[in-house]
Amino acid sequence: MAEPAYTVASDSETTGEEKSSSTFSETAIGIDIGTSQCCVAVWNGSQVELLKNTRNQKMMRSYVTFKDENPSGGVSSQLSNEQDMLSGAAIFNMKRLIGRVDTDPVVHSSKSLPFLVQTLGIGVRPLIAALVNNVWRSTTPEEVVAIFLVELKAMAEIQLKRPIKNVVLTIPASFNRFQLTRIERACAMAGLHVLRLMPEPTAVALLYAQQNTSQNTNTGSEKIALIFNMGAGYCDVAVTATAGGVSQIKALAGSAIGGEDLLQNMMRHLLPDSESLLTSHGLDDIKSVGLLRVATQDAIHSLSSQTTVQVDVDLGNGTKICKVVDRGEFEEITKMCLISVRAS
Known part of the structure; x- marks a missing residue:
C-alpha cells in the first residue's frame, strides 16, 4: 500500500494564536529525534511502549529525501542502500544545525555533509539545500524536522487509532533558548503541541x-x-x-560533540588532503564524500568488535584509499574529542 503524502505548514502558517486556540487531545506521545535515529513512544498504562513503523522498526533513521514534490523521511520510506542517502537528495543531521547561525563552528563542520550547507559568515541562518534532479532545492532545519515529525505523528495515529496533538520531546541538555524555540516551531509546523521539552x-x-x-x-x-x-x-x-x-x-x-565529530576526524585521517573535497558540492564530489563516509562508518563499526579493519574504497577521479586501521589508531584519532567531552 502506498504511503500517504504529508504536508507541513510553513513558518508563516503557524502562529501563537492558532496554537493557543487549538483543542488538544488528552493522549500524548513521546518523541526522541536523534541526530541519526529516532523513535516514538506512548505510555500504555503500565509501561512505556515503543511504536513500530510499517517495516516493524522501533528505531528509524532521521533523514528526509527530496526526490519529488512530496519529501519523505525515514519513517515512511526506506532507501535501497546507504549510497542513496549520501547522493545529495537526503538531508540529515538537522538536530545539529537547528537554531544555529552560520558563524557557529558546528555549522562549518557540517559543510562536509553530502548536501549543500552554505554560509555567509555574518551570523544568519545557513543555506541548506538538497540535490533534486541536479538542481538544488533549498530548505531549513525546521522544515526537515517538521516533515519527520509529521510522519511520526501519522504513524502514532494509525497505531493508536486516535488523533494526536500533544507531544513530549527530548532535547540535548546543551540546547539554548533559541534552539528550543526553533524545535517548538518545527513541532507547530507539524501540527503538534509541545507539552514539555525534556533534556535527554x-x-x-x-x-x-x-x-x-x-x-x-x-x-x-x-x-x-x-x-x-x-x-x-x-x-x-x-x-x-x-x-x-x-x-x-x-x-x-x-x-555539541558526538559521533559525527568522531566520524569526520576518521574521514580526514583516511584522506588527509580531503578538505577541498569535503567542502565542495560538485556532483562528483558529493558522490566521493558519500563513498568515503560509508567506508568510514563501516570501519568504525567493525573496530567495535575487532582490533583491525581494512579500508578499501575507490572515490573516483583516480582517488583510492587502501589502508589498515587498528583500534589503538582510532582511539588516538578520537582522543581530542573525548577530552573535550570530559572538559565540558
Whole structure:
C-alpha cells in the first residue's frame, strides 16, 4: 500500500494564536529525534511502549529525501542502500544545525555533509539545500524536522487509532533558548503541541526510576547514578539520585560533540588532503564524500568488535584509499574529542 503524502505548514502558517486556540487531545506521545535515529513512544498504562513503523522498526533513521514534490523521511520510506542517502537528495543531521547561525563552528563542520550547507559568515541562518534532479532545492532545519515529525505523528495515529496533538520531546541538555524555540516551531509546523521539552538525561533518569520503583521502595535507600549519553550529534551527562521511585537531577551538562565529530576526524585521517573535497558540492564530489563516509562508518563499526579493519574504497577521479586501521589508531584519532567531552 502506498504511503500517504504529508504536508507541513510553513513558518508563516503557524502562529501563537492558532496554537493557543487549538483543542488538544488528552493522549500524548513521546518523541526522541536523534541526530541519526529516532523513535516514538506512548505510555500504555503500565509501561512505556515503543511504536513500530510499517517495516516493524522501533528505531528509524532521521533523514528526509527530496526526490519529488512530496519529501519523505525515514519513517515512511526506506532507501535501497546507504549510497542513496549520501547522493545529495537526503538531508540529515538537522538536530545539529537547528537554531544555529552560520558563524557557529558546528555549522562549518557540517559543510562536509553530502548536501549543500552554505554560509555567509555574518551570523544568519545557513543555506541548506538538497540535490533534486541536479538542481538544488533549498530548505531549513525546521522544515526537515517538521516533515519527520509529521510522519511520526501519522504513524502514532494509525497505531493508536486516535488523533494526536500533544507531544513530549527530548532535547540535548546543551540546547539554548533559541534552539528550543526553533524545535517548538518545527513541532507547530507539524501540527503538534509541545507539552514539555525534556533534556535527554532527564528522560533516562525517569525511566530508571520507574524501572527500579519496587526495589527502591522496599529498601528506602537512595541510589546515585551517572547517566552518560553520547549520540551522533551531542553528548549529555547527568547525575541523578533515585529513591522511592522518584529521581532527582543533581547535576546536568552537555556539549555539541558526538559521533559525527568522531566520524569526520576518521574521514580526514583516511584522506588527509580531503578538505577541498569535503567542502565542495560538485556532483562528483558529493558522490566521493558519500563513498568515503560509508567506508568510514563501516570501519568504525567493525573496530567495535575487532582490533583491525581494512579500508578499501575507490572515490573516483583516480582517488583510492587502501589502508589498515587498528583500534589503538582510532582511539588516538578520537582522543581530542573525548577530552573535550570530559572538559565540558
